[in-house]
Amino acid sequence: MKILVVGGGGREHAICWKLSQSPKVTAILCAPGNGGTALLGENIPVKDDDIPGLVALARDREVDLVVAGPELPLVLGLANALDREGIPCFGPNAYAANLEGSKAFSKTVMREAGVPTAPFRVFDEYDEAVAHVRKKGAPIVIKADGLAAGKGVVVAATVAEAVDTLTDMMVKRTFGSAGARVVVEQALKGEEASFLAFCDGKNYALLPSSQDHKAVGEGDTGPNTGGMGAYSPAPILPEEKYAETAELCIKPILEHMAAKGEPFKGVLYAGLMYTEDGPSVLEYNVRFGDPECQPLLMRLETDLLTIMFACIDGMLDKIKVRSTPQTACGVVMAAKGYPGAYPKGMEIAGIEQADALPGVKVFQAGTRLDNGKILTSGGRILCVTALGDTLADAQKRAYEAVDKIHFDNSYHRRDIADKGLKRLS
Template structure:
């Protein structure tokens, strides 16, 4: 069968790599792809928001399955557009994709489904939001309602910082229309975990827990990024708690959406904060996380095509989702200056050497391949991912691989996985 992966990041490289291991797959296309995805299939110069272009390509090339990597095409309705042509898409429809596409919609769905989440208010007017923040005080969280490439959330430690965030979003429109509406919510304290599940209507198959590292600096300092590294499993959410947690944060959402006639197919991702009162949902995503996807797919021990087809054909309980017992960790190597301004076009060296290490795979994210060279082409450049018998072994192997890689102004956190080791 022929598969089209939509997207251009490290997650899409990991998806294309894993899909390519299926004996069912004869050809993989990635739109638009990056310097690494060309090693797994054929890159196609169609952007992830060009729905007509993607649908036409899928039709003309007789694609059997489309896998939407990022959230944007899902929010725009790629599933519905492909469905009109009889082409299956792994991912939810536009209504359910609003769990990620609109923070306000997501919080209201959580409230309606009885899912634990921080108290919140939604605002369309700057003055009203400002008055609320001044009355509530800090710390407080300000979120742009729409998609802002993972950067539309500010955890403000002071009232002034919160008002500045409101001004950036609602007045200066730093995130365009995404900041026309904002969600202001109570700041929760605790440790985070990511909990993902393959879903088909009200059926789900759980993936192991993971932990992302959002802040750019070691010790979780500095501004938020798209993610500087992740590992799986996360000791904060042990295996014996998976089903109990799913009953709390996965099952109620799937039931509510099914009851509304909008059943969810694809990956449901719950971003959790473990407070003194137990887990609380910070956000939902409607696709694999990036970089959580990379260690999770390193651990997956069932043909991913079998799972995805079972989801789109609504027969998920027929497939057993098996996982390797090993731990996996991903360390992101970023361009110096990220998440603010950074340079591009720096040559990357050492990928082949790093991948000679047992259990190591270098997933490319912000890269391009030009004139026989792999060059930097984004903020998060590489996701250096390793398997190990336990977290300590996986961490040691990942950082061994990082030391074999180089590009000008490369930056990475040296503490990915440390929180898990402390547990």
């Protein structure tokens, strides 16, 4: 089978890598891809938001399956457009993708489906939003309704910061049309976990829990990023709680979407906050997380292609999705300055040496292949991922591998998985 993977990050490299292990896969195309995907198949310079271009590529190259890595093409209707051409797509249709594409839609669905989430209000008018914030006080959370590249959520510590955020989003349009409507919600305190499930519209198969590290600085300090590392499983959500948690945050969404005639097929990702009152859903994503995808796919034992077609065909209850009991830890190596301005074009050395370590795989994100050399081309550059019998083992191996890789202006956190180790102790 010929597969087209859409996207160009570490998540997409991990998806290509896992699919390449399937005996049924004969060729992998990636659009637009990166330096890592170029080593597994063919990169094609079509952007992930170019729906007509992606459909034409899939049709012209006679691909058997399209896999959407990021959320943007799904929100723009990639699955719908491919369906009209009779080409299978792993990922939800545009309506279901609004679970990530619109914060207001997602929160409303949570409320209607009975999913625990923070109290919220939706505002289209700036003055009304400001009045609400002044009445409620701080801390308070402001969310741009639309997609804002992971940067559209602000936890405002003061009323003044909240008003400034509303001004940026609704008046100055820092995030363009994504911030024209905002969700204002109660700030929750606690520890986060990511909980992902494969879904076929009715049935679901759970992946192990994981935990992302959003802040750029150690000790969860500094601005939020796309994620500086992740590990799986997360002790805050142990295996014995998976079924109970799925009843809380996965099953109600699948039933609600099916009742609307818009069954959810693909990966449903629940971002959870563990408060004193129990777990609460912060947000839903409609695809693998990045960097959670890398540790999760390192642990996955079942053929990924088989799982994807089971989701598309509504046959997920006919297969068993298994993951190794081992732990996985992934550390993101970024360019110094990220998530702000950062340099590009640095040559990366040591990836082969790191990859040669037992249980280690280096997934490339912001890279490009240039005359046999791997050069940096983005902010998050690598996710160095390792398996271990324990979380401590996986963390140790991941950092051993990180230390073998060198490029100018490199930056990474040294405390990925420390929260998990602390909880285990």
